[in-house]
Amino acid sequence: MLLLFVFANSLWAHAQEIFSPNKNLSLKFEIKENGVPTYQLTYKKKPVIQPSSLGLELKDMPSFMDGFSITNTAQSSVDNSWNPVMGEEKTIRNNYNELVVTLAQAKNNNRYIRIRFRLFNDGLGFRYEFPKQNDLNYFVIKEERTEFQLAGNHKIFWIPGDYDTNEYAYTTSKISEIPSLMQKATIEINSQWPIKELAVQTPSMMKSADGLYINIHEAALINYPAMYLEVDPVTNKLRSHLAPDAVGNKGYMQTDTQTPWRTIVVSDKATEILASKLILNLNEPTSYKDVSWIKPIKFIGIWWEYFVAGKSTWAYGVENNVKLTDDFSKLTTNGKHGATTERAKEYIDFASKNGFDAILIEGWNIGWEDWINNWKEEVFDYVTAYPDFDVKAVHEYAASKGVKIMMHHETSGSATNYERRLDRAFQFMKDNGYNSVKTGYVGKIIPRGEHHDGQWMVDHYIHVAKRAADYKIMVDSHEAVRPTGLNRTFPNWIAQESARGTEFESMGGLSPDHTTILPFTRLMGGPMDFTPGIFQTDLSYYGTGSTQRVNTTLVKQLAYYVTMYSPLQMAADIPGNYERFPDAFQFIKDVAVDWDNSYILEAEPGDYITIARKAKAKNEWFVGGITDENVRTANITFDYLPAGKKYIATIYADAKDANWNKNPQKYTVTKVVVTSKSVLKQYIAPGGGVAISIKEGTTSDMKGLNKL
Template sequence: MYYKASSRWRDVLMPLFRAILVSVVVELSGFAAGAVRAEHSVESPDGNVAITFDIGQERGDLIYSVAFDGRPVIVNSRLGLALKDAASLETGFEISNVSASSHDSTYSLIYAERKTIRDHYNQLIVDLKESNTPYRKLRLTFRAYNEGAALRYTVPEQNALKSFVISAEKTQFCFAADHAAYATHSAQGQYSKVPLSKLTKDCERPLTIQINDILYAAVAEAGLVDYARMRLSPGQGQAHTVVSSLASEVDAATPLTTPWRVVMFGRTPGELLERNYLILNLNERCAIKDTSWIKPGKVIREVTLTTAGGMACVDFAAEHNLQYVEFDAGWYGHEYSDESDARTISVDPKRSKGPLDLHGVIEYAKQRDIGIILYVNRRALERQLDEILPLYEKWGIKGVKYGFVRVGPHQWTTWLHEAVRKAAEHHLMVDVHDEYRPTGYSRTYPNLMTQEGIAGDETKPSNSLTLTILFTRMLAGAADNTICYYDRRVDENASHAYQLAKSVCFYSPWQFLYWYDRPGRSPSRRAGSGAGGSHNVIGDEPELEFFDYVPTVWDDTKVIHGEIGACAVLARRSDESWFIGCMNGDTARTLDVPLDFLDKDRTYVAHIYADDPTISTRTHVKISRWLVDSATVLKAELPLRGGQAIRICPATADDLKTHQNYENVKIKERERLRSSPKESVAHIRAVQDDLFRIGSGSQNPPQSFLGGMAFEDPALDATVNRLLGLFLSLAHSL
């Protein structure tokens, strides 16, 4: 947190002062409608995020701004809705009422990236009315969270406006400077780092933006159910501004409430990712009373579309702690043919010669406690949804993968979410492919297990792209990354330890593993390479135990290192065990991985799976096992485009006898420095150089930094410098 004054009382009194100020403003607004002030503000519970709303005096424009820690981030941005064949709802308004409220609760989901989620915000509701006839009404709701800012429109029920069509949304995000943004124009597209001034139309959301070295933001959408999808386009004639761009018109009737427009904040890319639960907070609570049938798990795709292949996958899943087998495109005929019938089992001859006794596989899977998932292309879904859902429930199917669904326009957004609700009525879980990106609907209907909307392993992404996606697309929620392991693309673009780490870093309650691979007992699909080919036979490499152990849902999540496009280290907890994924980009590096999140006074075993070209297996993964505790700092040596996967679990009595203590490099370093005073002084000087640096060009005026804290007070800066000088003097005297 920034500290702008040396007085410790500021931190105590300012939150109270802010609360009193907001209360006074709201109280004054209650005397009469004509007496309501134009400008109103609301702050987050921690005081960092501030939203200000104002009415333009000349035209009655709706204007808002967002600041973080007192610094403008979004400034003088307009709001409004353009209507077809009617005057827009964006000017000529006056405030009729203002109300403020606070909310603080925690909740648990049946699956998530953390066991409990806090929903804590301060809210400002502004009721507006046109100054002249027909006196239409509009409501704006603003929420200030510690994690970010959110706003939405409500068109209340009224005689002056009943049925209408929204032709465009006029929500602006006018940034205070020309920051760098990570943009793509397709849910499965490539990302580019460009200044806001260079953005082109229809960028995908979330749009991650680097405000400066110590602040990141992301513009996102939450609660999209019955509305057109938002994308982001440059504001015409306005510097470093983006505006909401709807995929279609919206056919509406009062009362109407739009999805949330969200600005997430984090001091690092990792903190931004840790806070992605904000999207869930902005969705309705679970609407399914009995959720006992909704079960996350790991999935293997059956690539041969044969009975023998299905049986082999069921056996493999049961032996390797996977929970599901999925039959993809081709099991009911050619997926792109309107004549293919998803109510029948008729294998596409271009994909497989069969035979496929699907009912026999389903029954065998049931005996081994393995669920079956079926893929259905949108051509069949749109024609047969109401027939196949009860049919699949009768067959004993556990879930459906919706393929190539239409996304974006209002009509298809509504259809898709209705299709998820209908699946829930028949106890069917859902995975949505291909261009759909989540906005938090899994909180309301948790049978929506995961979705694509990502350049996953199917697209052969580069490491830098994957490490960009982690801090952009993954802010929206779970992603079906279709993790490969034996396919040749792994050797071309990454490493096998890197692939193991993906199962930790990329969250998906249904985690597809071995995407192009098949068990050894499965028949070969073709003689050469490719899905199910000879190169894609799953072997007996010992590191596969990591996939056996890794869960798909978590009790806690921490981002230890995160640099967009360069590297990431994530730690996630399930019960008493921790799993760590380390992914590296185009530069070899060594990263410290402190284990201070482990329980104190307890010993654990760290199972480390690392790239090592000297290992004779075809995957070249070395396994080492060490005793560790909360004081341990692991050294993750990550080669170019390499990775590490780590499983940490409480040590047993046998573990204590079998494994050695990990060399705690930090403790040994401190011991070495104590024994060498001159080297200690050099080390301290290096630390001083690292701690004190001039802020980036986006910070004005320049500031000094100490351990990530900024001091604008010159007297405080001078005091800190004197203390460091004293510290160095003491070091010289050692």
């Protein structure tokens, strides 16, 4: 028996290996010298992650870094499917092989942890688990030390590591070049807190010299701080770095518990990175009993005019020292307040006329006069309207037109104030017919010293989503921690911003390649409220003296409704601009926001993306294609259409002389007949795009149309 025990332990001390279901990926785990746990990952025999150590440092306790021996291993396989409430696919397959390794530290009274690995066809997920045991109850994480030893000096698409914002422009470089580019990349942004160590945010997208696409992120971020990646530009090693709290600790844990999943999506095809559902699969199914009230939303709003038109503001008064207890009817009005009853009715009329579900009205509530940069706690009350906005009248008018009003809750970073007022605010919404809310966290966080990405705030965002569900309210959060697939667990958390979105087109602009990178980075974790649909791209049009421009063609803005997935899509421009381009606006009115199937036709991060999608429960398909600053020809196939049938494709294309900075509004609209065998070679202008709607039609409808 003793010999058998020694033999078994010698096997456990050696490598444990599992393969993905399709055998392309291999995960190897083993204990190295001094009892250090390590793992490595290969794809089609190419190294993805070379041997890398695992572990955590604890505060005032022995670490989980070394001294381990394997006491047990278990392997299993799962192959099932599930249906998201909303999504890019009607059905998602969940297929993986699992290895669970139990590790004990003899030097610490056999204190033990588990590391759980799940290997999918498209990548790896793993996490640390801390079972309840006599010698491990409560502990504080000083730092997580998960390593990702890359196999080379990869091309990487990155933004600076920052505890408080994800709203940076992307930089494309070699890993070794990050140090020399970091200062330039760390542009000034409201509420930023750049990490002192050389670090980048996740999701982090890379491409190796031998053609592998590698994406590192995390899944199921619950009761834990967000993870960043410290960079060693000499050895090409990345290492986890967690957001701290106000006193410098990283995480407060009580067993039985676990970390979020660390995810590595990998393929030799960029299209398969975008198609991956690994992060969603690693999140828990929702526990909501009724999800019938959770629905996709296409909306307009009193929003963009605040940024560009120069005629409207969020604030009602001109004072800069205002308290919630003040009599706002006695404020000196600035004459530019946008959220008035009459203005809201104009937007409601436009939404009703054009088939939009809802309108967002920002600046309706008291407190906007000095809401930012004052680190003020009692900043909004979420129930008191300005004197020129009649909540009841607007609700009744919208209801008579079949339009919902989307609530806006800006917190100015004062999460404590918001939590105290949350139930009253949600009840106010319910009483007045609101079923969705856009939350905002611009500013430094209160509790003071906490960060947007720390454990306290991660718990706050989830608390808001769960409490909103009690009132059957959907949530769209801005300036929150970047998503990690929690829209599966909390499906009413339907979208987030958490990246550099359209608003920055009025504040310095977005580079033409920005939106060819976002789907490979920010959108890997979940849908984004990017706010597309800007038709008036030259902002000098408004006569405010601005020389700023939106760095796309008009058609690229149409394509975003397909390439930038979200069940919450805004037509973000001012209604009058859509009335100037009614034929192009038709695509926004037609395009779906919830899907049965998605087909990634072609993609290269930083260069181009072309995606086709089938509308949920309809025989309608939509295609979007975008490029960076370079002209290109998109290769669009239609083999996802039912064989043997003809359809009418309406093609919205850049004109030959269009360009993102010259003639951005030049486009063509043509109709052709397509089948599953059709192929389209479509010209796309610099900074441009293509958008296609595909619908059934009668023989009469197709008469006179060319066949593609």
